[in-house]
Amino acid sequence: MEKRLITETTARRIVRPRARNTYKGSFGHVLVVGGNDQFGGAGIMSAGAAVHAGAGLVTLATKPVNFTALHTRYPEVMATDYTDQDSLAPLIQSATVVVIGPGLGTDAESQTALTFTLSHLTAAQTVVIDGSAITLLSAEKTPAWPAARIVLTPHVVEFQRLSRLAPADQTPTAIQRYVDTLPTGTLLVHKSDRTTLYQAGAADYAQNTSGNPGMATGGSGDTLTGIIAAFVAQFGWRPDVVAAAVYTHSAVADALARTRYVTLPTMVIDQLPAFMDQLAHHD
Ligand SMILES: NC(=O)C1=CN([C@@H]2O[C@H](COP(=O)(O)OP(=O)(O)OC[C@H]3O[C@@H](n4cnc5c(N)ncnc54)[C@H](O)[C@@H]3O)[C@@H](O)[C@H]2O)[C@@H](O)CC1
Ligand SMILES: Nc1ncnc2c1ncn2[C@@H]1O[C@H](COP(=O)(O)OP(=O)(O)O)[C@@H](O)[C@H]1O
Ligand SMILES: [Mg+2]
Numbered sequence: 001m002e003k004r005l006i007t008e009t010t011a012r013r014i015v016r017p018r019a020r021n022t023y024k025g026s027f028g029h030v031l032v033v034g035g036n037d038q039f040g041g042a043g044i045m046s047a048g049a050a051v052h053a054g055a056g057l058v059t060l061a062t063k064p065v066n067f068t069a070l071h072t073r074y075p076e077v078m079a080t081d082y083t084d085q086d087s088l089a090p091l092i093q094s095a096t097v098v099v100i101g102p103g104l105g106t107d108a109e110s111q112t113a114l115t116f117t118l119s120h121l122t123a124a125q126t127v128v129i130d131g132s133a134i135t136l137l138s139a140e141k142t143p144a145w146p147a148a149r150i151v152l153t154p155h156v157v158e159f160q161r162l163s164r165l166a167p168a169d170q171t172p173t174a175i176q177r178y179v180d181t182l183p184t185g186t187l188l189v190h191k192s193d194r195t196t197l198y199q200a201g202a203a204d205y206a207q208n209t210s211g212n213p214g215m216a217t218g219g220s221g222d223t224l225t226g227i228i229a230a231f232v233a234q235f236g237w238r239p240d241v242v243a244a245a246v247y248t249h250s251a252v253a254d255a256l257a258r259t260r261y262v263t264l265p266t267m268v269i270d271q272l273p274a275f276m277d278q279l280a281h282h283d
Pocket of ligand 3: 130131155221222
C-alpha cells in the first residue's frame, strides 16, 4: 500500500484566514454526546477542544452531574442531558457534526444514547465515533452504522475490539482490509505513537508526522475528537480536513513539548487558537 505523509503543509492548506462576513452559524454546530458520571472530563475536553478549534456552536450532551464543571471551565459550551431524548433529538437534527463516545461508558444508559443518536443521523451529517461508542459497537454482531459520514477514532485496543486484529497484526494492509468492510467513504484514524488515517475504498493511507510521548495522558484522544469535529464543521467533509485535525492536535503538543515533560490535553486545548493563527496567517 502506498503511504502518504500528513505534514504542516496539509494543515496550512485547510486552516485559512476567515472571511469577514461570517457569524457563528458559518462555522457549524458540534454536538458531543459523552461524559457519564465517572468520565465527565472526557466529554468536557472534547467539547472544549471543539470550541477552541473554532466550531461556531458547541453543545455537550452529558450527565447533569457534569453541567457545573463544564460551565465553569468552558462557558461557551451549551449543555443537555443525553438521557432526555426529547431534548436530544432536535440537537442531533441541527448538528453539523456529532461526536459520540468520549467518556460515554458502556452501561445501559450509554447504549441507549448511542443507539438513539446513531439512528437519528442523516447523510449530510458527519459523526465522529470514539472511545466507549467503539467498544459498544464492537459488541454488536453486525454494527448498525449510521446514515451519516463516519470517522472512527480507535486506539490500538479499541481497534482490536472492532476488527478482531491483535495489536501485532494491525499492519497498514490488514487495517485497510478491515476498513474496506465499512460503509464507503468511512475514515478511520488508527491512533498510536504514529497515527495513521485510512478511507474505505482508498488505494493509499496517510501517516501523521507530529506527536510525542508527552501526549500519553488520559484525555488526549477525547481532545482529538473535538478538533476533528470542529475542523469538519468549519472546513467541510474531506479526508484532508480530518488529516489536518490529526496533525494540528499533535503539532500543538509538539510545540508544548519543547519546554514541557508532559503535554496535558487541557494545555493542548488552550494553545489551539494561537497555533491555528500561525497556520492561517504566518508562513
Ligand atoms: N478524564 C476522563 O474522563 C477520561 C475518560 N476516558 C474515557 O474512558 C473510556 C474508556 O477508555 P480507555 O481508553 O481508558 O479504556 P479502554 O478499556 O478502551 O482501553 C483499554 C486499554 O487500551 C490500552 N491502550 C490504549 N492505547 C494503546 C496503545 N497505543 N498501545 C497499547 N495499548 C493501548 C490502554 O492502556 C487501556 O489499558 C472512554 O470512553 C474514554 O473516552 C479516557 O479517555 C481517560 C480520561
Ligand atoms: N507516545 C505517543 N506518541 C504520540 N502520540 C501519542 C502517544 N501516546 C498517545 N498519543 C496520542 O494521544 C491520543 C490518545 O488517544 P486515546 O488512547 O483515545 O486517549 P483517551 O481515550 O485517554 O483520550 C492519540 O491521539 C495518540 O495518538
Ligand atoms: Mg480514547
